[in-house]
Amino acid sequence: MAILDFAGASQATVSFVTNYGHRLYSDDFVRQLDRVFGSAPAGANDTEFFENQTNPALVSDFFELALNFDDGSFDGALVWDSLQFLSSPLLQTVVAKLHRMLRPGANLMALFHTDERIENIPTYAYRIHDKRTIQMVSRSQRKPAQIFNNRNLEKLFQDFQSVKFFLTRDRLREVIVRR
Amino acid sequence: MWNRRKEEEPIPKATPKPASVPPTVSQPVKEGIPMSTQPTRPLDTRPEPARGGVAILGKSVILKGQVYGREDVTIDGEVEGTVELQEHRLTVGPTGKVVATIKAREIVVLGTVQGNIETREKIEIRKDAKVVGDIRTARIVIEDGAFFKGSIDIIRAEAPKPAAVPAKPQPVAAAGSSSPAAAASAGDNKR
Numbered sequence: 420m421a422i423l424d425f426a427g428a429s430q431a432t433v434s435f436v437t438n439y440g441h442r443l444y445s446d447d448f449v450r451q452l453d454r455v456f457g458s459a460p461a462g463a464n465d466t467e468f469f470e471n472q473t474n475p476a477l478v479s480d481f482f483e484l485a486l487n488f489d490d491g492s493f494d495g496a497l498v499w500d501s502l503q504f505l506s507s508p509l510l511q512t513v514v515a516k517l518h519r520m521l522r523p524g525a526n527l528m529a530l531f532h533t534d535e536r537i538e539n540i541p542t543y544a545y546r547i548h549d550k551r552t553i554q555m556v557s558r559s560q561r562k563p564a565q566i567f568n569n570r571n572l573e574k575l576f577q578d579f580q581s582v583k584f585f586l587t588r589d590r591l592r593e594v595i596v597r598r
Numbered sequence: 599m600w601n602r603r604k605e606e607e608p609i610p611k612a613t614p615k616p617a618s619v620p621p622t623v624s625q626p627v628k629e630g631i632p633m634s635t636q637p638t639r640p641l642d643t644r645p646e647p648a649r650g651g652v653a654i655l656g657k658s659v660i661l662k663g664q665v666y667g668r669e670d671v672t673i674d675g676e677v678e679g680t681v682e683l684q685e686h687r688l689t690v691g692p693t694g695k696v697v698a699t700i701k702a703r704e705i706v707v708l709g710t711v712q713g714n715i716e717t718r719e720k721i722e723i724r725k726d727a728k729v730v731g732d733i734r735t736a737r738i739v740i741e742d743g744a745f746f747k748g749s750i751d752i753i754r755a756e757a758p759k760p761a762a763v764p765a766k767p768q769p770v771a772a773a774g775s776s777s778p779a780a781a782a783s784a785g786d787n788k789r
Binding site for chain 2: 421427428429430433437440442443444445446447450
């Protein structure tokens with residue numbers, strides 16, 4: 420199987436996925452966001468970061484850099500918490516592209532923060548150590564584009580076959596959608 | 599201490615020849631010119647075996663084209679094209695920048711590589727290294743702080759196929775044979 424991982428390459432995840440005999444495609448999605456739309460650490464210039472996401476030229480660059488895949492390229496996608504930093508309409512465009520990149524029956528996993536009160540949310544590098552353990556290495560604090568509730572998420576993934584929600588620790592909502 | 603090497607052994611002093619020995623006919627002094635009466639051999643065209651050295655492309659070197667080698671190579675400069683070191687190790691140093699398709703036995707990246715990589719044994723992407731491209735390798739090591747964008751295909755070592763066992767010649771029971779072995783054999787085949 421071909422698995423897409425947006426957390427950035429880590430030894431743990433590479434070993435976990437490849438030990439099953441799967442092919443792993445690795446990229447650091449948030450880093451690519453920063454590269455194209457300008458870095459947006461907590462409280463610093465985040466308005467420009469989100470405004471840049473409406474610039475068609477930059478959006479085109481971003482797709483070229485981070486999502487340049489043929490349709491039906493993957494059997495699974497580990498998107499982690501990266502979708503929270505996309506503002507509309509880029510978010511919908513990216514999710515539509517992910518839908519096309521996945522093969523029918525493929526699964527996508529994403530995480531969303533649930534706490535609506537906090538302005539900046541912690542971001543992590545996620546590493547899969549084994550079937551039961553995901554290591555979350557703290558990276559920075561960032562302002563999310565929006566906080567998603569179940570209704571938002573169902574609407575966001577409406578083109579997918581099914582959407583499942585799981586509440587996890589650390590105020591995270593795990594979402595598994597099936598293409 | 600006790601195993602003194604031969605070189606250290608004291609040179610025996612020239613002993614005077616016994617006077618009783620008649621002087622031999624003086625031999626003509628041979629010049630020490632290396633000559634051979636053997637017909638000259640053709641030049642050895644076999645590939646030179648690896649000497650275990652490392653070729654280094656320095657920081658200021660910019661190379662465009664094909665790099666092919668039979669020894670380990672370290673790139674501290676810039677290379678664009680293809681790099682092929684099938685049986686050897688390639689190290690891309692911290693200042694190295696390689697835009698190339700790479701094939702090597704083993705690769706260690708401390709600098710920047712852009713291009714597809716194939717290693718027979720192992721690739722190591724060290725801290726602060728940047729690799730963009732698809733990797734095919736038997737093993738991969740990615741240190742924290744390294745950047746990698748691309749796919750990873752792990753090449754599984756194929757299990758050695760069991761040697762084909764020559765089929766034992768089966769005793770062919772003669773028609774109408776009454777031997778118990780032949781009867782048992784025939785019985786087995788029926789199962």
